[in-house]
Amino acid sequence: MLQAITINETDNIAVCLTDLSKGSEVIVNGKKYTLLNNVQAKHKFALTDLQKGDKVYMYGVLVGTAKEDIKEGDALTVNNIAHSASEYTGKSGAEINYQAPDVSDWESRTFKGYHREDGQVGTANYWLVFPLVFCENRNIEILKTAFYRVLGYEKENKYVSFLNDLLEGQNGSEQDTIITQVTTEKPVFENIDGVKFLTHQGGCGGIRQDSEILCRLLSGYINNPNVAGATVLSLGCQNAQIKLFKDSLKSVNPDFNKPLIILDQQEIGTEEELLKEAISQTLDGLIEANKIERKPAPLSKLSIGLECGGSDGFSGISANPTLGRVSDLVSELGGKAILSEFPELCGVEQELIDRMNDDKMVDKFIDLMRTYEKAAEDSGSGFDMNPSPGNIKDGLITDAMKSAGAAKKGGNSPVKDVLDYTEYVKNPGLNLLCTPGNDVESTTGLAGSGANIILFTTGLGTPTGNPVTPVIKVSSNSKLAEKMPDIIDFNTGPVIEGEKSIEEMGDDLLNLIIDVASGNKKTKAMELQQEDFIPWKRGVSL
Known part of the structure; x- marks a missing residue:
């Protein structure tokens, strides 16, 4: 070695x-x-x-x-x-010699996913429940307790018996054919991977732009192919008005037609009436969503999010380049790859700019990067303060050093689009998404922009997961994989040990992605029910 x-x-x-x-x-x-x-x-x-x-x-x-x-x-x-990083402007004129990977062995491969009417394919089939404003968080938690207990996922409240009665059926109702008894041995709805409940601290107070961004983010979550439909609770008087939310959803997908239940507490009246209505309508939605089954889909229907957290000095040598290999393969197959964390592109901006073939894309990227960095500096911080104590302890002593390794997740293929936070991915190939380097804020943004699988590299270990998108945790070294097997799904340590090449590791990882996307294998974050959701308020977060 x-x-x-x-x-x-x-x-x-x-x-x-x-x-x-x-x-x-x-x-x-x-x-x-x-x-x-x-x-x-x-x-x-x-x-x-x-x-x-x-x-x-x-x-x-x-x-x-x-x-x-x-x-x-x-x-x-x-x-x-x-810390020191290279300056960047427009296209430098440098020649980019990108050689696309051979994908002949992958072109006929498929995964079993949930086909949506808009052409997207989900790697999971979830029903989503969330509030437009933090005032409804308590009601969301009550609904979560009832559904988890009765559908086999747990905890007592007075709405459990109400939901149980509905599930046990009424004379002549469709529910009779769905279930005869509640059991935790087998899911009530075999084609639904779960009901996911989001809470947040936004929707009112703060600046109006925060509510607008929140509505766009939540719209992206509903539009994510892993989501079959959603139940939305509104108080009624908040900044994040129902109309604002509907307009945001229309801007994300003008042809959106998934089941959507929106309930306004101030219109309905009592909390009990609101919750019973939410339970009844959600149950009807679940019955419909359960009719969808997994069917084969080409790998071009994958939209992979590329993320790193708890990075170490090996991340940019083993784990991140492995993701880069997968990113290039998926892009060449016609799928989408989304590289996030703009503070961690500091110092490699020119390289990325030279991989763009559109001047408007270049201008947008430069504007987003400089605006973000200026906001950090105006607050008394800066991208140079990005490495965490853990990063530094394990060899990443400057932000540019960390960024140069982090950018390897994006491989070498041309950049096809630049997305601001909450913009939804549309173009096949590599997309750059403006998010913070903060793990949860970034993964939250990736799912909101349409990622149906997230690949997350780590050298130190982090349990981060996402409510609607499976997160595959990739270790940069074997010691971590052995020490924290409960959170690591895939180990690229053999690259450091000289046992495997980046190409071999990337191919192995793509095989795992196909298994997870087909529902054949759960990620460790899914098993731990690690479902982190933190919207970015566009303040200074590195």
Whole structure:
């Protein structure tokens, strides 16, 4: 096994693949180096003498500047390296030599999904229940308790018996053919993967734009192919008015025709009347949704979200490039890939711009990036403050270093579209989606923009999941996969150990995606019922 490697031939630092002690002799690219410090796995050391102010390169891009003189073999730390990133403008004119992957082995492959009338295909079949305003959160929780208990997912409240009575059927009603008894051994509705209940702290107060963004996000969730229909509770007087929500839904999909139940508490009257109406109508909706069955769909119907969290110094070497391989495969097959987390594209903007073939797309990307960075700086922060303590501890000591590795999730294919937060994905190929680097805010945004599978890399471990989109957790190293098997679905550690190539790992991961998309395998986040939902208010969140 190699002890240390460079990622690009222009790099002037190397990353250690194992813990190395001071005085160790390490061969990198055929040259022998003597380490002047202990260097832990995932951390870096200098391949040449650096003077104060010299530029530091990794992945072939600028990732930092020397804060002091650094000798060949010195370990790089936050004390001797400062964040630094390349400037970017419009297209540079650089030639991009992208060679599309061979997809001949995948063209006839299919997954079993839920076909929607608008042409999208779900990897799951959920009914969604959520409020337009936080005032209804308590009622959402009451509904959740009743449905979970009776449908086999749990907890006592007075609406349980009411729902039970409906399920047990009335003379001549359709419910008679659906169920004769409640059981936790087998789902009541075999073609429904679950009823998902969202709560949030928005919809009123704050600025009106927050409510507008929330309505667009929730509209994207209903339009997500994994959702069969939805029940929406409104108080009536909030900023997020029903009309605003309906207009948002129409803007996301003018031909939207899924079952949609919207109930206004101030119009209906008592809480009991509201909840009984919600239960009755939702049950009718579930009966209809249960009639949909999984059918084969081509891989072009996959819309994969690309996310990372709890990253380490191996993420950009093993896990993220593996996602990049999958992204290129899915894009070449006619599917969609969505790369999120704009703060983690800092320093690779020019590379991404050069992969765009539309000037309007370039202008939109530059405007979103600069507006976001300015907002961070105006608040006294900045993209350079993005790495978390965990990132730094495990080798990602500057934001540009973290970003250069994070961008590998997007592979090498051309960028086909740039999406602002809550915009819904339409174009096949690689799409860039403006979200924060915050794990949950970003995965929340990916599902709202139409991702029907989310691939989530981690080097440190995080239990993040999503209510409507399966999240496949990908480990960057074998130690994490062995230590936290309850949250890791796929391990790319064999890349670090020299046992598998990125291409082989990517192909293995795509096979797992097909299994999850077909309902043959549940992700660890699904098993843990990890269903995180945090809307981004467009404030400063890195």
